[in-house]
Amino acid sequence: MAEVVLKNLTKRWGGFVGVDNQSLHIADKEFLVLLGPSGCGKTTTMRMIAGLEEPSSGEIWIGERMVNDDLPKDRDVAMVFQNYGLYPHMSVFDNIAYPLKVRGTPKADIAPRVRAAAEKVELTHLLDRRPKALSGGQRQRVALARAIVRTPQVFLMDEPLSNLDAKLRVSMRAELKHLSRELQITTIYVTHDQIEAMTLADRVAVMNHGVIQQLGTPDEIYNDPANLFVAGFIGSPAMNLIDGSIREGHFVTTGGTRLTAVRAADRARVVLGVRADDLRVSEPGEGDIDVPIYAFENTGEATLLTVQWGQQRVIARGDRHLRKEQNDIVGLSLNPDHLYLFDPDTGRRLTA
Amino acid sequence: MTGKQKKAFWNAVQTGLIVMATLIMLVPIAWIFMAAFKSHVDVYQLKLFFRPTLENFALVFREPYNLGEKLWNSTLVALATVVIAIPIATMAAYSFSRFRLRGETVMLVTILATQFVPAVVIILPFFVMFRDVGLLDTRLGLILVNLAIVMPFAIWMIKGFIDGIPLDTEEAAMVDGSSRLQVIRNIVLPMAAPGLLTAGIFCFILAWNEFLFALILTSKDAVTLPIGLALFKAEEGDLWNLLSAAGIIIMLPMFILALMIRKFFVQGMTMGAVR
């Protein structure tokens, strides 16, 4: 059990920067999620912590030790690889048992611990199989079991649920959450999946181009985005981003519509961010603006209205019983408590 | 013709061609096989039915041919070559496959390039060198020569097999707590085992069949089987029945190894990654 500290960690390949001067303090027992688009350096960060990739510069601390020069085996971490990294010549049982065997666990302890780990990921009926004879999701669970069979200082999990079907993913997510609360081991978890990030994380680090864009609780990331990238990346559907300016204290779209709900200091160019949930759908004339529907979607648990607002399309979430047709006119009103203004040049959030 | 008939027709043609090719290739072997069991008088007649005898096999092991001695030399030289070559080649191949070495490509190409030099060209320097250090007509000398011959093949072959082992697997083992040596012992060697076996058998065959160097560098004590065949030239002409019997003794291990290599080669090819 230990905290993990990254100090100015950088990874370069020739001129290409994979991870850029990253500093991060992960508390003991914390569950930190690395979230970001493909190629942003999540796996690279993990591999550097595990000791599989040598940092170009910077320091990695696990607990009291700087581990930059330690071999992977001496770092006492367990990792779930993005593409499993199973041992094809061993049975599932031996795969899971390997970390115990190689670290000299007494023989009598091995079998019960392997069985316990396999039980947690619902693998007990497959222990005699070879990895080749497993489905993708089953292989992923073997990789997971191999990681949790031991009690390491740190868990590193690189998209451990990405190949599971939707149902299994939900149950494994809950299992992971339960496990992490139970085991109380510092965990760094990489995912593309926002729901995984929101539900599992104590804190989320949103990454882009090798740089952490924002580090905060899921709540902060969702409700208090630090910049345009985070605002646009988090949330499904993505936050609506509307170009305009602030004139005489109010937001004016490039099309010229004035929104009195937004109050701020005058500024030539701003981007207004508003989530689909913070747009209230009403009858024409009852909202701040009247707009035609470009597309109407019913997801079952809600309705999604894509509306044409001047040059831009905006998505609003409506009641699940709402029924509208394409080209119908609806009124939209903005919730003044949940509006975000960004500087379009720096992307930075403007505080009102 | 319907499509089905057409297909059947071409299948028949293919099968026919394959059978013919096989027969053509098998005729000399069949001839040798029969000759080995014929008595001296029958050899020159193309009789398919004759009274088989095992006398030839007994004769070749007696004076003056002493094939047993040569068999022992060949076995010892080929086995020692394999036993020395495979571990060394495996270490070299692992390094070439997994580490970034300075001048890696140059080294790999150089290793292969040694094979482009015709043996005849370097045989004289070998002779002079071996004479000076007293390795002429010794099994140790032959083992050294054979090592020089098989190592490039072994390194390249084994490197191919190790390249096929996904790096992820090794990395997982390292994170799981293995040292580099444990990774090699627990992961790489078992996974590359079919490849190592294939390479070993291949090396054995090369060493077993080696003729030119053995011809020049041995004279009495270290003579190997292929050279021993030359003994069966008597004044009355070639002793085909004895020659054939010796030939079969040479071929037999090759047949067995060829069968094994086929099995393992396929296994080695399909073992590959689990993703």
Ligand SMILES: Nc1ncnc2c1ncn2[C@@H]1O[C@H](COP(=O)(O)OP(=O)(O)OP(=O)(O)O)[C@@H](O)[C@H]1O
């Ligand atoms: N060995 C390497 N040499 C050069 N560039 C590399 C190397 N490994 C990774 N990269 C680059 O570094 C960047 C970050 O890669 P990384 O694997 O960390 O992405 P990721 O965030 O895990 O993406 P994904 O979500 O697709 O797994 C990518 O642009 C990748 O092309």
Ligand SMILES: [Mg+2]
């Ligand atoms: Mg990745």
